[in-house]
Amino acid sequence: MDAGHFDRLVSAWSRLVSDRRTLFAALAAWPLLGGLAGLFGFEDDAGAHGRRKRRKARHKHRKGRRRKGKKRCKARPKARTCRGKCGQVRNNCKKMVDCGPCPCDPSSCGACGVTCDPASEICVEGKCVTCDVTCNTADYTCSGTDLQTAFDGGGTVHVCRGRYIGGFTLSNNVNVIGAGQGGDAQGDTILDAQGTNRVLLVSSGVTASLDRLRITGGVISQEGGGAYNLGNLTMTNCTVTANTATDSQGGGLYNNGSSLTMTNCIVSDNTTIGKFGLCVGSCNGGGIAGSSPGKITLTGCTISGNIAEDGGGGIQNNSSTLVVDDCTIEGNRAQDGDGGGIRDISGNVTLNGSRVEGNYASGVGGGLYTNGAGSVTITGTSFQNNDPNNCSGTVIGTCG
Secondary structure (H helix, E strand, C coil), X not given: CCHHHHHHHHHHHHHHHHHHHHHHHHHCCCHHHHHHHHHCCCCCHHHHHHHHHHHHHHXXXXXXXXXXXXXXXXXXXXHHHCCCCCCEEECCCCCEEECCCCCCCCCCHHHHCCCCCCCCEEEECCEEEECCECCCCCCCEEECHHHHHHXXXXXXXXXXXXXXXXXXXXXXXXXEECCCCCCCCCCCEEEECCCCCCCEEECCCCEEEEECCEEECCEECCCCCCEEECCEEEEECCEEECCEEECXXXXXXXXXCCEEEEECCEEECCEEECCCCCXXXXXXXXXXXXXXXXXXXXXXXXEECCEECCCCCCEEEECCEEEEECCEEECCEECCCCCCCEEEECCEEEEECCEEECCEECCCCCCEEECXXXXXXXXXXXXXXXXXXXXXXXXXXXXX
């Protein structure tokens, strides 16, 4: 090819390229033809630039190839996050999830946003319940006649605040629920014998439960100044205080061969004394005393400040079964005998996870005394600062 033919060929090719760009720019204005132009790869520079921008945008919004980096958290279903939980809960993606309201404390209606009328209602399992017996005098002190009538009817008896005077007998199966175990008659339920009688007698064969009551002011020349149990008695959140058995046993309570179960109760400042300064009978068990073949079970209780003129300042166990679990026995005194905290005579005693501290006996076993005819098993229980010694007698476990 000579130089002239080559120059004519280059000139023709330049005109063709220029005309092609003009042609396809025109065709792009028509949707169908513009699509065909793109299909065959004939597009102008502006179109190519736009296509590149769109591709970058897709990559940016994760529509193209997935970029490396932190993955998005996929939250678990709400039912799984909230299983066994309530209130505001943080899920696996660290987001707060509302799992619904938490249940209220049934022992306090105030915590549930409910306020009971103290003159006519008490709180039971988070709900206000109308009382069967009320006491709304100016000083919140009433005769116990109406209360005894309610006891005689059996069943469940709800007792409002107040100080109810008298000695009471439970002769039918009954469940008694009070307003509280404290010493304020304006807010608590108090059974008070005012030094003239025993406070409470549970008759033989009767099954009774007491909840949130205070038993006080009992004085009697027999066993059980505060309460005497011949039946099956359960006490929860109760206080037995300032009662006296004269010339006898069990200043606070006496369990006569029966079943006594106490949970989260206080037995304090009860006494056994002699009528004329010298005990004629057996003044043992300032707080609690029990006899064969009965069983006393104490859980989460405090036995404190009780005084026996003879032995067993806190508890006297006579050939029966005594189980003490997670309790505190402290500051009790055996004025003229053994076992400031506990005195065991031929019984079976189990102490678990408790504290026996600061008790006194004029004889031996400031904390615990056993005559060795029964068995005493001690597990995880602290004995400290008992006078004259922590334990006297043979025990299984550690007393120290």
